[in-house]
Amino acid sequence: MKKWSRIAFTLLAAASLTIGLTACSSGKDELEKVRVAEVTRSIFYAPQYVAIEKGFFKEEGLDIELTTTWGGDKTMTSLLSGGADIALVGSETSIYVHAQGSDDPVINFAQLTQTDGTFLVSREKVENFDWEQLKGSTFLGQRKGGMPQMVGEFVLKQHGIDPHNDLNLIQNIDFANIANAFASGTGDYVQLFEPTASIFEKEGKGHIIASFGTESGHVPYTTFMAKDSYMKEESETIEKFTRALYKAQKWVDESSPGEIAEVLEPYFEDTESDIIETVVDRYKSQGSFATDPILDTEEWNNLQDIMDEAGELPERIDHGTLVNTSVAEKVSK
Incomplete structure (x- = not known):
């Protein structure tokens, strides 16, 4: 009886160990889903698609669920209502939201494009x-x-x-x-x-x-942003996301327009490959793709000067109020 008890205990322990190892292995391989809402589908956003296609997000343990929301207002609505974790949209939208007195401000944390497109x-x-x-x-x-x-x-x-x-x-x-x-x-x-x-x-x-x-000139034309609460609660995710983006930005900066165009083709099936390459070359030559995710003070002030000149600036906002560069600076070192 004692012998069978010992055998049963040994088998149970082995089974428990196997289950535990399987669970750990499964947990290790499982990717964290991050919902991203992009304001439009554009070759202008090349580094984002490169980060997905080249597996840079997966290397960081992230599974990107990308949705095109077609418009700044719809993109911000998706972010503010919890339909998206991160939004890719113009930085001016964060200023508009702040002017409406949001309790959970939208924070710009990683820049994608640095000129008008x-x-x-x-x-x-x-x-x-x-x-x-x-x-x-x-x-x-x-x-x-x-x-x-x-x-x-x-x-x-x-x-x-x-x-x-x-x-x-x-x-x-x-x-x-x-x-x-x-x-x-x-x-x-x-x-x-x-x-x-x-x-x-x-x-x-x-x-x-x-x-x-x-x-x-340089302006934070399109940036990744998230609600302040998400930035604090999911700080590790934000860092992984920004690190993957930076890998893509470096890859785009170091690659030829033809190489980049080839990676982008699945996202623009209705656009001829030679046109994609021409557009990428044009954007690269004028420095539209940011080479790192840092949104600096000069760019932020240039944005507000442009908005002010157009009569669309609700109020002037300090760089540190709606921009968090700490993560971008960390991963760019």
């Missing part, structure tokens, strides 16, 4: 372009209050053009229909994102003659 496209080919040539023209702009429009107006004013008096400025067309409106004959000039600008140029529908990103 739009281009000035003309209907006719222009030799020796000068911004003065825009005066008196019909200009298809972007949505009022959004970063593209604010940067557009900022650049125009820098070149001595009053967008509301020197131009026939059209702003009442939905973002999704701006390109179609221009293609159908509306406007002499249009402010377009890629890859539409390059596609239009390839098809002879327009000509890229200037870059708003080059003209406006």
Whole structure:
């Protein structure tokens, strides 16, 4: 009896050990899901897709559930309501939320793009372009209050053009229909994102003659942000996420446009590979992709200057109030 008791005990102990080891092994291999809401699907966000496709997030133990929310307001609603853990959207949205008196402010913790991503496209080919040539023209702009429009107006004013008096400025067309409106004959000039600008140029529908990103300088155009409560409760996750992003930023900085385009192709199945490569090359050459996740004070102040010039800045916010660079600085060392 005692012999069988000992055998039974030994088997039970072995079984318990096996179960324990299996559980530990399973726990080790299990990835933590992080829900990310991106404001739109864009080649402009290349390092994010690289971080997913190259396995940099998985190396950090993270499983990214990426959702495209199509619009800054929808993206912030998703974040604030708990539908997303992290949002990729323009930094200006965190200022708008703060101005409404949120009890749980949205904190910018990692920068993805550091310039505007739009281009000035003309209907006719222009030799020796000068911004003065825009005066008196019909200009298809972007949505009022959004970063593209604010940067557009900022650049125009820098070149001595009053967008509301020197131009026939059209702003009442939905973002999704701006390109179609221009293609159908509306406007002499249009402010377009890629890859539409390059596609239009390839098809002879327009000509890229200037870059708003080059003209406006460095600005935290698109950043990863999270609610302050999530930043504190999931600090380890935020660090892993930022470290994976930094790996991708370095990879993009060191790789050729062709190599990057190949990685991006699954995310842009309706865009020809040569167009993807052209767009990546254009963004790389003008320094649009941030090479590290740190959103510095100068960029933050430039953002607010642009918003203020457009009459859209609710109040001036100190860099340290809505920006946390501690994690980005740590992983970038």
